[in-house]
Amino acid sequence: MADIRESSEIVGVYVVTPTAHGDRRGRFIETYRRSWFPQGREMVQGNRSDKQAGALVGLHYHLHQADYWLVPRGRARVVLHDLRVGSPTDGNTLVLEIGEEESQGVFIPPGVAHGFAALTDMSITYQVDQYYNPDDELGVAWDDPAIEADWGLTDPIVSDRDQANPSRADIPESRRPHLGLRT
Numbered sequence: 001m002a003d004i005r006e007s008s009e010i011v012g013v014y015v016v017t018p019t020a021h022g023d024r025r026g027r028f029i030e031t032y033r034r035s036w037f038p039q040g041r042e043m044v045q046g047n048r049s050d051k052q053a054g055a056l057v058g059l060h061y062h063l064h065q066a067d068y069w070l071v072p073r074g075r076a077r078v079v080l081h082d083l084r085v086g087s088p089t090d091g092n093t094l095v096l097e098i099g100e101e102e103s104q105g106v107f108i109p110p111g112v113a114h115g116f117a118a119l120t121d122m123s124i125t126y127q128v129d130q131y132y133n134p135d136d137e138l139g140v141a142w143d144d145p146a147i148e149a150d151w152g153l154t155d156p157i158v159s160d161r162d163q164a165n166p167s168r169a170d171i172p173e174s175r176r177p178h179l180g181l182r183t
Contacts, residue, residue: 004036009094010082011179012109017102029103031070032127037107041066043127051118056156058115059140059147059165063177065130067108074122075099079149083140083168084111086179093147111177113140115162117151138175139165 007013014037021028034040051057053074061083069078080094097119098104108114116124130136142149142158144167 002030002033002036007080007094009092010080010089010112011087013080013094013112014107015096016105016107018105020103031103031105032068041129043068043129045131046125046127048123048125050123051121052157053118053120053122054153054155054157055118056115056142056151056153056158056162057117058162059113059142059149060115061113061138061140061177062110062130062136063138063175064110064136065128065133066110067114068105068127069098069108069114069116070103070105070125071098071100071122072103072125073100074118074120075101076116076122076124077119077150077152078106078114078116079142079147079151080106080108081113081140081147081149081168082111083113083171084177084179085173087111091146093149095150097152111179113147115142115149117153117156119152140171141165141167144168 003017018029082089082092146168
């Protein structure tokens with residue numbers, strides 16, 4: 001059985017350590033079950049991203065979409081930041097490392113900004129509970145001092161899109177998610 005723990009830093013974020021079964025042929029890991037999470041959401045799309053060591057992605061957030069991340073190859077430092085108006089953990093930041101060795105997954109509810117730094121060459125898979133919607137693809141500055149993210153990189157490779165994200169203070173409340181918003 002998987003070990004599922006809600007983060008003490010950000011309400012609604014869950015870190016999953018699945019049970020691995022293996023023998024000389026290899027290993028098997030059940031990586032996701034909808035029933036692991038309160039008010040489980042049906043994941044409707046799966047994606048994979050391959051990144052080279054030093055790449056940084058984020059911080060992105062959605063008003064409506066939840067994500068479930070797993071790093072089956074390599075290692076990533078994940079940064080999560082609660083942007084939800086009305087959340088008891090609004091403004092909190094959680095940093096954790098996930099990777100192939102412990103096969104941890106992380107469930108990210110709508111309104112929690114998320115990004116990762118590739119500490120090694122890596123692949124990340126993520127399942128989402130909404131189909132891609134460009135109107136629900138939002139961002140906040142990865143290097144915003146108010147977020148105090150430690151990415152574990154000295155000279156990250158960041159996309160133009162992520163370089164252009166506004167600071168937390170510059171996001172109008174109408175573009176900030178509200179706790180409990182679900183569609």
